[in-house]
Amino acid sequence: CVLTLELLILLIMIRSVILLFILSFLKFGDCHFSFGTETLSSVDEIKQEITNNKRNLRQNYQWSQPIGLDDNARYNGVSSSGDNRYSYLTTVNGYIWKSFDYGVSYTIATTFTKTWADIASSGTGQYVVAVAPVTTGGSSTIARSLDYGLTWTTATGSPGLSYITISENGRYVYTISPTSVFVSNDYGATFKRASVGDNFVDITTDKTGKYAYAPSGENFGIWKTSNFGVTWKLIDFPYAGGVGALVSVTTTSNGKTVYAVVSTGQNASKLYKSINGGSSYVLVQSIPHALWSLSVNQNGKTVYLGSGLFTAGPLYVSYDGTESPLAIVDLGDYGNSHNFYSLTVSNSGKKIIAIGDYSVYVFD
DSSP: OOHHHHHHHHHHHHHHHHHHHTTTTSSSSSOOOEETTTEEHHHHHHHHHHHHHHHHHHHSSSOOBBBBBOOOOOOOEEETTTSSSSSEEEETBBBEESSTTTTOOOEEESSSSSSSOEEEEOSOOOOEEEEEEOOOSSEEEEESSSTSSSOOOEEEETTTTTTHHHHHTOEEEEEEEOOOEEESTTTSSSEEEOOSSOOOOOOOOOOSSSSEEEEHHHHHHHEEEEESSSSSSSEEEOOOSSOEEEEEEOOOSSSEEEEEEEEEETTEEEEEEEETSSSSSSEEEEEEEEEEEEOOOSSSSOOOEEOOOOBBBBBEEEEEEEOOOOEOOGGGGGOSOOOOOEEETTTSOEEEEEEETTTTEEEE
């Protein structure tokens, strides 16, 4: 089809008339767009409405609870792969549970039950270790999976094992009793006792397993290894505020940034931060709740802290490495006051699974 010059000119004239007709009905100084019964008076107001809708979605829908869990179970621990795709839950006098879909749903992972104290997952989620202490005599239990929680083996350990941590590749595992640190360099198959301090309350390791930190209530310091648990050094902690106790510690992927929590009373805590591998600490913020749990993303910018050591309280967060004051996380319909026993944050800092009052909450 070939257009003649006369036909082309005619089409242009018709288009111009239509355009003038449309423009005659629009006032660009204070234009109004009417959609149903709602009127938005400017592009800026449209953008604001979109922002408000996104905010409402964040408040009402991004926090959820998984499906498939036992409503009668009491969940007390959680750990996940770096992207939170694989996550694992422990229970009081119950099973270990597993999720392969970012915490949307869970199924039972073990055929045996224990009162589990802690659980740790490697970066991929393939290697998982968990500990169950004993309260009266006997030995603790260490459970281990090498295949994303599909099959499990158990071994016995020293009484009172309470916390456990694992390197990203799963090879290095650290666990503590009140009096000792135990180290494994073979994916949790065997452990050796490290001759270090007393009254250990937590344990954490970096991505490689080279650096590990174990706070000691007895010496009010933090024991550190820089060689995969072969030797340890006690670093004095700067807190000198009277009554207080180290309760939690965590580190980033490179082991250089360390966060530590000191409980100073039934409704008070202090958060400290080190950026030189634990050589020195500075006070970040005093918090009007006794904190129980602490988790940080890979680069140390996103930090979550859970209340609940003595009484229920909020979940706190920082998105800038605690450069700004901590903010309280809004869990929407689930309420903001819980005993947060355990937290796990994805490497990106955008996904979190929290255990509050034996229930499970997922943010995605």
